[in-house]
Amino acid sequence: MSEVQSSFQQALIGNRNMEDTNKFLTKLKGCYFANTQLNLEFLENLDDFEIRDDDVFIITYPKSGTVWFQQILCLIYFEEHRKGIGNLETVERIPFLEYFSREVDFAERPSPRLFTTHIPYYLVPRGLKNKKAKVIYIYRNPKDVMCSYFHFSKKLTASATDNFVEFMNLFLEGEVAGSLWFDHIKGWYEHKNLFNIHFLMYEEMKKDLRGSVLKICKFLGKELSEEDVDAVVRQATFENMKNDPRANYDNKLKAYFGIQKKGHFLRKGDVEQ
Numbered sequence: 263m264s265e266v267q268s269s270f271q272q273a274l275i276g277n278r279n280m281e282d283t284n285k286f287l288t289k290l291k292g293c294y295f296a297n298t299q300l301n302l303e304f305l306e307n308l309d310d311f312e313i314r315d316d317d318v319f320i321i322t323y324p325k326s327g328t329v330w331f332q333q334i335l336c337l338i339y340f341e342e343h344r345k346g347i348g349n350l351e352t353v354e355r356i357p358f359l360e361y362f363s364r365e366v367d368f369a370e371r372p373s374p375r376l377f378t379t380h381i382p383y384y385l386v387p388r389g390l391k392n393k394k395a396k397v398i399y400i401y402r403n404p405k406d407v408m409c410s411y412f413h414f415s416k417k418l419t420a421s422a423t424d425n426f427v428e429f430m431n432l433f434l435e436g437e438v439a440g441s442l443w444f445d446h447i448k449g450w451y452e453h454k455n456l457f458n459i460h461f462l463m464y465e466e467m468k469k470d471l472r473g474s475v476l477k478i479c480k481f482l483g484k485e486l487s488e489e490d491v492d493a494v495v496r497q498a499t500f501e502n503m504k505n506d507p508r509a510n511y512d513n514k515l516k517a518y519f520g521i522q523k524k525g526h527f528l529r530k531g532d533v534e535q
């Protein structure tokens with residue numbers, strides 16, 4: 263985080279009653295969030311955020327395939343994205359619920375609204391529990407999550423440590439944005455009956471992308487032609503996304519962190535690293 267961003271963030275959180283806050287993280291209601299782009303005021307009042315029946319949420323623990331799934335949903339929902347028309351980035355079509363600029367007004371967005379979030383189950387807006395809006399929870403094996411997280415923190419963002427063992431200890435203690443991987447996934451899984459939720463595994467998407475896209479279309483009630491499904495699958499591959507500025511987050515990283523370090527958001531995209 264640049265010094266400007268850091269002092270801006272400090273100014274934002276300065277007078278709030280945070281449980282634990284440092285240069286990189288803010289802990290709110292038992293969960294750590296990254297300071298960059300964090301909209302604390304919105305997050306503190308999230309319980310009241312009005313949910314529409316046709317809202318769709320991608321929910322993940324960080325580094326579990328969030329950006330991949332943003333691309334898949336954009337390709338499913340937006341014909342112009344599928345056809346490569348225009349240059350709106352996936353995160354603009356499917357913004358993060360907790361990380362966004364203060365000018366954005368979610369209430370003004372047309373339906374169906376699509377959101378991304380890393381929040382634990384107990385922080386969701388209460389309207390999500392009426393089981394109408396849809397939730398897609400993507401999960402990934404924790405070793406790969408940790409490796410991905412380490413490289414992301416070290417290469418692309420300001421981070422607490424550049425040392426793998428130190429990072430592993432932070433990860434295992436849950437002192438990273440998202441807190442403990444196990445708590446996140448356990449919380450969502452154990453409370454699945456409260457939500458209209460579909461679980462999908464990163465590794466399953468790797469093994470059978472087309473099958474995963476079809477499962478998700480079924481859950482969302484979206485009927486795409488064979489040709490459109492082909493177009494979704496083709497553009498959601500790692501190789502394709504890496505070269506697609508709408509999907510690879512390279513621009514966003516520059517904008518958020520103000521730095522161009524070596525490395526890309528789409529790093530390896532492999533299983534069992």
Ligand SMILES: Nc1ncnc2c1ncn2[C@@H]1O[C@H](COP(=O)(O)OS(=O)(=O)O)[C@@H](OP(=O)(O)O)[C@H]1O
Pocket residue numbers: 322323324325326327328329330406409410411413498499500501503527528529530531532
């Ligand atoms: N299309 C595709 N196929 C396979 N893997 C992909 C794809 N797109 C993104 N990725 C990989 O997902 C990892 C980033 O996870 P997230 O998007 O959840 O990160 S974040 O939480 O939003 O910061 C990160 O994993 P690693 O490569 O292991 O670091 C990305 O490369």
